[in-house]
Every structure is written in C-alpha cells, then in structure tokens.
Amino acid sequence: MKSCSTYCMCKVFNKLQTGENVSVLPKYSGTAVPLTFRSYDETTGCVTVNDLEGRTIKFSCSDVAGLISGHVPPPVTAKFLYVSNFNDNTVDVFDIINSTSPVHVGEFNGGNLSNPTGMAITGTTLYVANYSDSTIEIYDVTNPASPVRVGQFDGNLSFPMAMALTGTTLYVSNLGDNTVDIYNTTNPAAPVHVGQFNGGNINFSYGLAVSGSTLYVSNLGDNTVEIYNIMNPTAPIHVGQFGAGDLNGPVGLAVSGSTLYVANAFDNSIEIYNTDNPVAPVHVGQFNGGDLVVPVPLAITDTTLYVGNLGDNTVEIYDITDPVSPVRVGEFNGGNINGSFGLAIFP
Numbered sequence: 646m647k648s649c650s651t652y653c654m655c656k657v658f659n660k661l662q663t664g665e666n667v668s669v670l671p672k673y674s675g676t677a678v679p680l681t682f683r684s685y686d687e688t689t690g691c692v693t694v695n696d697l698e699g700r701t702i703k704f705s706c707s708d709v710a711g712l713i714s715g716h717v718p719p720p721v722t723a724k725f726l727y728v729s730n731f732n733d734n735t736v737d738v739f740d741i742i743n744s745t746s747p748v749h750v751g752e753f754n755g756g757n758l759s760n761p762t763g764m765a766i767t768g769t770t771l772y773v774a775n776y777s778d779s780t781i782e783i784y785d786v787t788n789p790a791s792p793v794r795v796g797q798f799d800g801n802l803s804f805p806m807a808m809a810l811t812g813t814t815l816y817v818s819n820l821g822d823n824t825v826d827i828y829n830t831t832n833p834a835a836p837v838h839v840g841q842f843n844g845g846n847i848n849f850s851y852g853l854a855v856s857g858s859t860l861y862v863s864n865l866g867d868n869t870v871e872i873y874n875i876m877n878p879t880a881p882i883h884v885g886q887f888g889a890g891d892l893n894g895p896v897g898l899a900v901s902g903s904t905l906y907v908a909n910a911f912d913n914s915i916e917i918y919n920t921d922n923p924v925a926p927v928h929v930g931q932f933n934g935g936d937l938v939v940p941v942p943l944a945i946t947d948t949t950l951y952v953g954n955l956g957d958n959t960v961e962i963y964d965i966t967d968p969v970s971p972v973r974v975g976e977f978n979g980g981n982i983n984g985s986f987g988l989a990i991f992p
Contacts, residue, residue, distance in 0.1 A: 655706035658685040658692050669694075670711035670965035673904065678717035724943065725750075725789045725991045726951060728960060729773065731984030736761055736773060738790055741990070742969065744949040745962055745974045749981050750790045757782050757794055759808065759889040763807035763853075763942070764989035765815060770795075770833035773959035774805040780847045781805065783834055800838035801826050807897070807942075807987070808840065809853035809860065816860060818850040825850055825862060827879055840879045846871050846886070852943075854898035854905065859923040861905065863895040870895055870907060872924055884924045891916050891928050899950065904958040904968040906950065908940040914941060917969055930969045936961050936976070944988035962986060 661667065661682040679696040680702070690706045697716075726739045726747060735754045739747035759777040766772070771784040771792055779802040784792035803821030810816075815828040815836060824843045828836035833897030843850075849868030856862075860873040860881055869888045873881035889893060894911030905918040905926055908975040914933040918926035945951070950963040950971060959978045963971040 654709050654712065655685075655687075655690055658682075658706050658709075659687060661685065666714075666716050667694075668713040668715065668717035669709055670713070672708055672710040676715055677717045679709075679718075699748075708750065710766075723789065724946065725765055725786075726960075727771065727989045727991070728982055728985050729764060729942075729987035730952065730982060731760050731762065731776070731986045733983045734758045734760065736764070737981045738792075739977070740790070741946070741949075742763060744946065745964075747960075747962075747977045753792050757797070762805065762986040763818070764987045765808035765810045766989050766991050767810050767815075767830055767833055767976065771991070772808055772829075774808060774987070776804055776806065776820075776965065776986075779803055779805060779821070781808075781836075783836075785834075786991055797836050798828075798836050798838075800828070801841055806851050807853045809855045811855045811860075812879060816853050818852065818853050818862065820849055820865075822923075823847045823850055823859075823866075825853070825881075827881075829879075838918075842873075842881050844883050846883050851896045852898035852908070853902045856900045856905070856920060856923060858960075859920075860952070861900075862900055862909065863898055865894060865896060866907070868892045868895060870926075872926075874924075887918070887926050887928075888916075891931075896941045897943040897953070899945045901945045901950075902967055903964075906943055906945075908943055908952065910939050910941055910955070913937045913939065913956075915943075915971075917971075919969075932963075932971050932973050936973055941986055942988040944990050946990045951988055951990075953982075953988055955985060958982045958985065960988070 665682045683693040720979045735752045737752045762776045764775045769787045773782045780799045783796040806820045807818045809915040817826045827840040851865045852863035858876045860875045862871045869886045897908035907916045917930040941955045942953040948966045952961040962975040
C-alpha cells in the first residue's frame with residue numbers, strides 16, 4: 646500500500662468531513678460510485694463509507710483513482726416505456742434505451758387489468774388505473790421488464806383516467822365524477838386517500854401534469870386546462886384556466902421545463918404552451934404533420950416526447966431539443982398496441 650505521504654488521494658480523504666456526500670471513482674472501473682464518507686484511518690489508509698442503502702463499506706485509499714464532491718447519478722443502462730392497452734387489458738413494455746428505436750420486451754396483466762388507462766411511477770412502484778372497475782393496480786417494477794402485482798386500491802374512484810405524482814402525493818383524475826382524488830404514497834404499496842377536489846371547475850377531468858407547485862388538469866368537457874396551486878399538496882387552490890380557443894378535446898398533458906404540451910384529441914394535434922408564468926400559460930405553437938390520429942397520452946424523457954395515437958394504435962416519437970418545434974423521428978407498434986390510453990417511463 647502506498648503511504649499518505651506519497652499518494653495524494655489519501656490526503657484528500659483526510660480532509661473530508663463525516664457525513665459528506667462524495668462519488669468515488671475506483672481505479673479499475675470507469676463508473677463513479679455515490680457514497681457518504683464516515684472516517685479515514687491515516688495509519689492504515691482504510692476509508693469507511695456508507696452506500697446509498699446505508700450499508701457500511703471499507704476500502705483502501707490506494708484503490709481510488711478520483712473523488713468528486715456530491716453524489717453523481719449512476720449512468721443509465723436501461724430505460725423502459727410502459728404503454729397501457731385499453732382494448733387488450735394489458736400493459737406492454739418497451740426498452741427505450743435507444744429512445745428512437747423502442748424494442749418490445751414483454752407485456753403483463755395477470756387477470757387484474759380491466760381497460761387500463763393512465764399510469765404513474767414512484768421509485769420501483771408502478772400504478773395502473775383500471776377504468777372499468779374504478780381501481781388502481783399496484784406493481785413492483787424492480788425488474789422493469791417483468792412487473793409483479795402487489796396490490797390494489799380504490800377509495801373514491803369513478804372511472805379513473807390519469808395520474809400524476811409529486812413527492813409522496815398521488816393525484817388521480819376521476820372522469821366519472823369530475824374530481825381529482827388525492828392519495829398519500831408514503832407507503833407506496835398501500836396509498837391512503839387524503840382528499841378530493843373540484844370546486845365546480847372540472848368537467849370531465851382527464852389529463853394531469855405537475856410542474857413545481859402547480860398542477861394542471863385537462864377539462865375534456867370544457868376544452869380548457871384548469872390550474873391549481875399545490876403548495877399544500879392535499880389542499881389544491883384553483884388559480885386559473887387557459888386554452889379557450891386553442892383546445893379541442895384536451896386530454897393528455899406533459900411538462901418539460903417551462904413547456905407544457907396538451908394533446909388535442911379532436912383535432913389531431915398537440916398544443917404547446919410556455920409556462921414561465923405557471924398561472925398564465927402562453928400559447929406558442931402547435932404540431933401534427935399529418936402523423937397524429939386521436940392523440941391521447943404523452944410522456945417525456947430527456948429530449949424525447951412520446952405521443953400515444955389512439956386512432957391508429959401507434960406511439961409517435963418526437964425530438965423536442967427545441968421544445969417549441971418538435972421534430973418527428975419515428976413511430977412504433979409492432980402489433981402490440983391496441984388502444985393506448987396511458988404512457989409511463991421507468992426510471
């Protein structure tokens with residue numbers, strides 16, 4: 646072992662504070678490992694740390710090639726898109742590590758899905774809305790290509806359509822009673838109903854999207870999108886609406902930075918809004934290109950927007966590097982999609 650007097654990396658560990666988050670690059674690996682520093686023994690060169698799961702790990706400072714302050718996210722080696730198949734009572738799974746060339750890797754149901762619609766993911770838990778039996782199915786996606794059912798909940802649901810998550814709060818749009826229900830997901834396998842809202846503003850609640858402390862709810866019946874302040878997530882406050890004149894059958898919603906996309910089911914387009922002022926979105930564009938046929942669900946990962954085409958059982962792919970000028974880069978189906986009402990991306 647090299648001594649601390651001759652090996653500078655050991656000297657760096659000597660300067661760290663207990664509890665400091667770092668990312669360690671081992672000599673024999675190209676991947677930085679996020680850790681929490683605990684102690685360093687200058688005599689032996691032994692470093693004691695905790696990994697992200699709290700386990701204690703010890704190693705020699707001489708085995709370290711580099712050190713970065715803070716936790717560096719691990720590289721993404723897999724990414725999956727879930728597509729709900731309303732007509733087949735299934736959810737199909739696509740590998741989208743190559744975002745423009747999805748590969749079908751499986752589907753699941755297990756006899757539990759009944760016209761699945763919207764979906765949402767928190768950690769390794771996937772929620773799937775069951776439209777026909779007014780429930781939410783819960784799946785463990787630790788193995789994302791092969792989800793395992795772990796439960797179900799309903800509470801106050803009436804034909805649930807879409808879901809949105811922020812922290813440990815899950816919002817579920819209820820098409821049947823013009824409300825949005827609120828659940829606490831501190832225990833993701835057993836959500837607890839904590840509230841419901843409408844305030845006379847929602848007419849056929851459909852899509853949901855969260856941006857910071859703002860929740861957007863698409864009103865299919867009024868051709869508008871309602872705006873709620875969710876600084877207190879269990880007591881949303883209605884602060885406005887928009888879309889009159891631009892929207893015709895607003896359904897799916899998705900946010901990327903300060904850009905909000907709204908699927909217009911009845912005119913086969915996606916409307917684009919700037920949300921720099923979240924309570925007064927500004928219409929900045931629209932796109933279609935003849936490729937959209939009753940677009941419903943939307944999902945975004947990095948600079949890729951996926952649009953579920955209910956009318957032709959495909960998912961369209963757009964590059965949104967320029968968020969106000971999306972560029973179509975492909976579509977997929979593979980004979981697996983039949984009534985795409987929901988999209989969700991893991992991780």
